[in-house]
Amino acid sequence: MFYYLIRKLLFLIEPEKAHFLTLKYLNIKNFLLFDFFFYKTKMASKNIQCMGLTFKNKLGTAAGIDKNGEYIHSLSKLGFGFIEVGTVTPLPQIGNPKPRVFRLIPIEGIINRMGFNNLGIDNLIDNIKKSNFKGIIGVNIGKNKNTRIEHAVNDYLICIEKVYCYASYIAINISSPNTPNLRNLQYGILFKNLLYKIKKKQKELHKKYLKYVPIAIKISPDLSKKELIYISKQLIQYKIDAVIATNTTLDHSSVSGLENSLQKGGLSGFPLQKRSTEIISILSKNLQKKIPIIGVGGINSIKSAKEKIASGATLIQMYSGLIYHGPKLVQEIINKA
Structure with missing residues (x-):
């Protein structure tokens, strides 16, 4: 009940500003009220092996929550088994003009057109x-808009080289709908060359650092079954360590008629739930x-988490x-999941 009271107040604020204020609040150290309400429940330790790494549980943060790695410790205190930061690019960039995040409250959705706003890979490190x-x-990396x-692969290589010694794994974001032409990297010779x-x-x-850092590819939910089969074959051929499914969708048909449904950008949240699970099944x-x-x-419930698994x-x-x-x-x- 306490969180839903806080949420009512936060939802009176523009979404991007509310996100920033919440993260700032999380970073307040020794705040007893926060500890009482949010850290009260004891969480089970359920170690799981994936990509050659040991995760303390299956649930992590998705990229986008902490773009610049400023809130890693605070987010970890919530119990997440891993933290994925980013998306970050070689050079800092401001992203798309504001406002660029929109709530679809009745269906628990969000539309964003952030555009990889971040302070650059060096700041993240x-x-x-x-x-x-x-x-x-995990460090999620992308290319600069310009x-x-x-030449996009060069941006990824720059980020991989810089962050290699500091990341547990590296996620390659080639599926955001908010950077022009980025999704082209999922197809044909561009995809093969990237891999x-x-x-x-x-x-x-x-070989240089005697440390193996796994690499995961993050894909779009707007791919056809044929395209997913092709991607699967390439991932196996090039021995990629994992695939992240999925990014946000450009298909807004499920939210037609709702306030903000006509906003441009990637749709996430409950409206994406079924499609992302279908993608996982095809990939599997x-x-x-x-x-x-x-x-x-x-993922908005124990049930939806279990469905993904x-x-x-x-x-x-x-x-x-x-x-x-x-x-x-x-x-x-x-x-419980």
């Missing part, structure tokens, strides 16, 4: 160093357990569910 967090940190799509070069870079850095069938799946998209996800991630249901849902999923 500094924040990881400062966090002193010893758990699993980088031509045919070849990032795998080559991974091998070089593994075609990957044949050779590559693990990290499931994300519309039953469909083939080894790990799961949450974003919108945290906004609409608060830390208690995190605790429930960890203990």
Whole structure:
């Protein structure tokens, strides 16, 4: 009840500002009220192996909650088994004009067109160093808006090389709908070239640092079954370590008529739940357990978390569910899903 009271107040504020204020609040140290309401429930330890790493449980944060790695420790205190920060780009960029985040409250949805706003990879690395967090940190990377799509792979290689020693795993975001032409990297020769070069870079850095950092590819929910089969084959061929399914969708048909439904951008939350689970099922069938799946998209209950896992996800991630249901849902999923 306490969180839903807080949510009512937060929902009176513009979404991006409310997000910022909430994270700032999380970072207040030694705040007894926060400890009492949000850290009260004891969470089970359910270690799970994935990508050669040991996660303390299956539930992590999705990219986008903490773009610059400023709140790693605070988010970890909520009980998440891993924290994925980003999306971050080689150079800082301000993203798309505001307002760029919109709630669809009746259906627990969010539309965003952020556009990879972040303070750059170097700033992120500094924040990881400062966090002193010893758990699993995934770093989600993308390309700068002004980088031509045919040169996009260079942006990913820059980020991989810089963050390699500080990340537990690296997520390659080629599926955001809010950076022009980015999704083209999921197809044909651009996709093959990307996989070849990032795998080559991974091998070089593994040899150099004697440390293997897994790489995951984050894909779109707007891919056809045929395209998913193709992607699965390429992921196996290039021995990619994991696939994250999925990013936000450009299909707004499920929210037609609702306030903000006509806003441009990627739709997430409950409206994405069914489609992302379908994508996981298709991937699971075609990957044949050779590559693990990290499931994300519309997890808003224990039931929806279990559905993602039953469909083939080894790990799961949450974003919108945290906004609409608060830390208690995190605790429930960890203990019961």
